[in-house]
Amino acid sequence: xxxxxxxxxxxxxxxxxxxxxxxxxxxxxxxxxxxxxxxxxxxxxxxxxxxxxxxxxxxxxxxxxxxxxxxxxxxxxxxxxxxxxxxxxxxxxxxxxxxxxxxxxxxxxxxxxxxxxxxxxxxxxxxxxxxxxxxxxxxxxxxxxxxxxxxxxxxxxxxxxxxxxxxxxxxxxxxxxxxxxxxxxxxxxxxxxxxxxxxxxxxxxxxxxxxxxxxxxxxxxxxxxxxxxxxxxxxxxxxxxxxxxxxxxxxxxxxxxxxxxxxxxxxxxxxxxxxxxxxxxxxxxxxxxxxxxxxxxxxxxxxxxxxxxxxxxxxxxxxxxxxxxxxxxxxxxxxxxxxxxxxxxxxxxxxxxxxxxxxxxxxxxxxxxxxxxxxxxxxxxxxxxxxxxxxxxxxxxxxxxxxxxxxxxxxxxxxxxxxxxxxxxxxxxxxxxxxxxxxxxxxxxxxxxxxxxxxxxxxxxxxxxxxxxxxxxxxxxxxxxxxxxxxxxxxxxxxxxxxxxxxxxxxxxxxxxxxxxxxxxxxxxxx
Amino acid sequence: xxxxxxxxxxxxxxxxxxxxxxxxxxxxxxxxxxxxxxxxxxxxxxxxxxxxxxxxxxxxxxxxxxxxxxxxxxxxxxxxxxxxxxxxxxxxxxxxxxxxxxxxxxxxxxxxxxxxxxxxxxxxxxxx
Numbered sequence: 001x002x003x004x005x006x007x008x009x010x011x012x013x014x015x016x017x018x019x020x021x022x023x024x025x026x027x028x029x030x031x032x033x034x035x036x037x038x039x040x041x042x043x044x045x046x047x048x049x050x051x052x053x054x055x056x057x058x059x060x061x062x063x064x065x066x067x068x069x070x071x072x073x074x075x076x077x078x079x080x081x082x083x084x085x086x087x088x089x090x091x092x093x094x095x096x097x098x099x100x101x102x103x104x105x106x107x108x109x110x111x112x113x114x115x116x117x118x119x120x121x122x123x124x125x126x127x128x129x130x131x132x133x134x135x136x137x138x139x140x141x142x143x144x145x146x147x148x149x150x151x152x153x154x155x156x157x158x159x160x161x162x163x164x165x166x167x168x169x170x171x172x173x174x175x176x177x178x179x180x181x182x183x184x185x186x187x188x189x190x191x192x193x194x195x196x197x198x199x200x201x202x203x204x205x206x207x208x209x210x211x212x213x214x215x216x217x218x219x220x221x222x223x224x225x226x227x228x229x230x231x232x233x234x235x236x237x238x239x240x241x242x243x244x245x246x247x248x249x250x251x252x253x254x255x256x257x258x259x260x261x262x263x264x265x266x267x268x269x270x271x272x273x274x275x276x277x278x279x280x281x282x283x284x285x286x287x288x289x290x291x292x293x294x295x296x297x298x299x300x301x302x303x304x305x306x307x308x309x310x311x312x313x314x315x316x317x318x319x320x321x322x323x324x325x326x327x328x329x330x331x332x333x334x335x336x337x338x339x340x341x342x343x344x345x346x347x348x349x350x351x352x353x354x355x356x357x358x359x360x361x362x363x364x365x366x367x368x369x370x371x372x373x374x375x376x377x378x379x380x381x382x383x384x385x386x387x388x389x390x391x392x393x394x395x396x397x398x399x400x401x402x403x404x405x406x407x408x409x410x411x412x413x414x415x416x417x418x419x420x421x422x423x424x425x426x427x428x429x430x431x432x433x434x435x436x437x438x439x440x441x442x443x444x445x446x447x448x449x450x451x452x453x454x455x456x457x458x459x460x461x462x463x464x465x466x467x468x469x470x471x472x473x474x475x476x477x478x479x480x481x482x483x484x485x486x487x488x489x490x491x492x493x494x495x496x497x498x499x500x501x502x503x504x505x506x507x508x509x510x511x512x513x514x515x516x517x518x519x520x521x522x523x524x525x526x527x
Numbered sequence: 528x529x530x531x532x533x534x535x536x537x538x539x540x541x542x543x544x545x546x547x548x549x550x551x552x553x554x555x556x557x558x559x560x561x562x563x564x565x566x567x568x569x570x571x572x573x574x575x576x577x578x579x580x581x582x583x584x585x586x587x588x589x590x591x592x593x594x595x596x597x598x599x600x601x602x603x604x605x606x607x608x609x610x611x612x613x614x615x616x617x618x619x620x621x622x623x624x625x626x627x628x629x630x631x632x633x634x635x636x637x638x639x640x641x642x643x644x645x646x647x648x649x650x651x652x653x654x655x
Contacts, residue, residue, distance in 0.1 A: 039582075060624070
């Protein structure tokens with residue numbers, strides 16, 4: 001034992017005074033399925049943390065190995081205040097609780113530790129490290145439940161949050177402080193879109209780069225490990241925190257994980273930083289909450305969800321906002337994910353979250369199966385506040401894309417029945433096909449703003465019209481390489497100013513012409 | 528439902544009504560609602576409440592060794608007065624896992640002055 005530890009022990013022994021202060025306690029009368037009924041605790045308050053006394057009747061050594069040393073203290077969270085006692089959920093292993101056990105009131109509302117040390121780390125729903133990299137040295141406790149910022153404390157969403165996905169940044173732009181739902185069936189690329197948004201933040205200057213928080217709720221641990229690995233490989237883990245409540249975790253932790261994530265986010269927001277938080281996914285959180293509520297004997301409502309399931313999500317998502325300059329100017333941008341069944345968006349939870357958020361992007365199985373990735377159905381996807389935050393450069397090139405794609409989809413359907421098409425219609429269809437190709441993107445490869453602008457500018461100026469449809473992605477890649485090499489200053493100017501000036505447009509036109517001349521063999525259609 | 532009736536009965540008696548009067552009032556109410564059959568179940572629920580309340584009001588002093596009892600009685604005077612309990616009403620038990628000191632529990636209050644508790648707290652503080 002080193003001398004510092006000895007000193008610490010001696011100091012602590014000196015501090016010991018026989019405790020004659022009474023503690024407020026109750027007694028476990030029933031336990032099962034992660035929920036415990038406690039007799040007593042008449043002065044307890046809602047959402048108060050309880051401490052289960054595991055050591056009663058056990059030898060000192062046994063107490064330490066059962067509690068402190070091996071698994072930590074066992075806590076509970078009050079969720080029901082009843083006439084003759086309380087009902088609480090166990091934030092840990094239910095097997096450690098037995099009938100007759102004494103439960104101590106702690107007098108504090110559930111909080112999670114938060115600090116900059118958490119960046120690059122994986123924590124559980126209680127903010128404890130689970131990546132084996134050791135505990136955090138200095139943390140601030142942030143309450144899990146906190147009133148969202150009021151109207152006066154907020155500011156309009158005006159700063160863009162680039163996701164690196166062309167289809168989103170062009171047509172469904174997201175602003176810092178916005179809540180944009182990602183919704184779709186399983187296996188349509190919802191998580192990929194969200195993870196790409198995290199990866200894309202590496203292109204942001206460090207001073208304005210958002211802190212990213214990925215909250216995994218009810219996911220397979222292998223999936224979360226794979227995501228952590230991907231983020232690490234891409235260098236995105238340095239500014240990311242993963243809050244993990246896997247499928248194997250108790251329902252209580254799955255219910256709490258999003259709140260823990262946003263509490264950690266608020267720590268950074270209060271310091272004036274921007275935060276991007278992804279809840280993957282809230283359907284699973286709602287399911288965990290339903291399980292808890294039924295065990296707590298709360299009356300079931302539609303689809304057996306409790307009556308306050310809307311409030312569960314609204315109070316969570318309301319905490320995403322952009323604060324006024326007086327409050328530091330920080331923001332939390334939320335990208336909640338909802339999984340639908342067979343494309344049914346009229347379910348209880350999907351409609352709730354659609355109505356709460358500031359827009360939604362629908363990912364569709366049909367598009368995914370056709371190889372259109374990201375499989376975003378732009379016709380029914382919207383961003384209600386993001387357009388105010390879109391950069392001028394993007395606005396100038398993305399203006400007509402949504403309409404063009406909508407017309408293309410309509411004509412494409414019509415084309416199946418018509419054999420002869422007039423030239424204008426045929427051109428529109430050809431242009432639409434190429435636009436769809438331009439909007440395709442590889443998984444895990446977000447594109448910086450200036451390159452997106454250049455690609456969409458080229459597409460909007462009929463650059464790809466002479467390129468065979470199956471070669472569009474390849475030609476686009478080559479054009480980008482050419483621009484990177486020969487016109488890096490133009491791209492840098494777009495990135496710096498966020499605008500597509502007349503000079504920049506001239507430069508891009510010139511670049512496109514030079515590229516066309518140098519690679520005439522790629523533009524073979526119609527020749 | 529029987530628990531709710533039993534709780535109401537308990538509260539009426541606690542509120543100062545005589546037991547006979549309270550039971551009569553309950554019976555009249557049940558009769559008016561055609562629920563007289565609930566009476567035996569209400570009686571069982573009432574017994575459960577009584578048992579629970581008795582447990583709640585029990586105050587137990589736990590000491591590590593029998594010979595510690597006298598010293599503990601001296602030390603718990605303040606705590607007992609705060610809890611509004613007389614020394615005579617105390618139940619005493621021995622638990623050698625406490626190592627030393629005493630532990631007073633009852634009426635939703637726990638005063639733990641055992642050596643074991645202090646050692647655990649010390650351990651938690653040092654290892655935190």
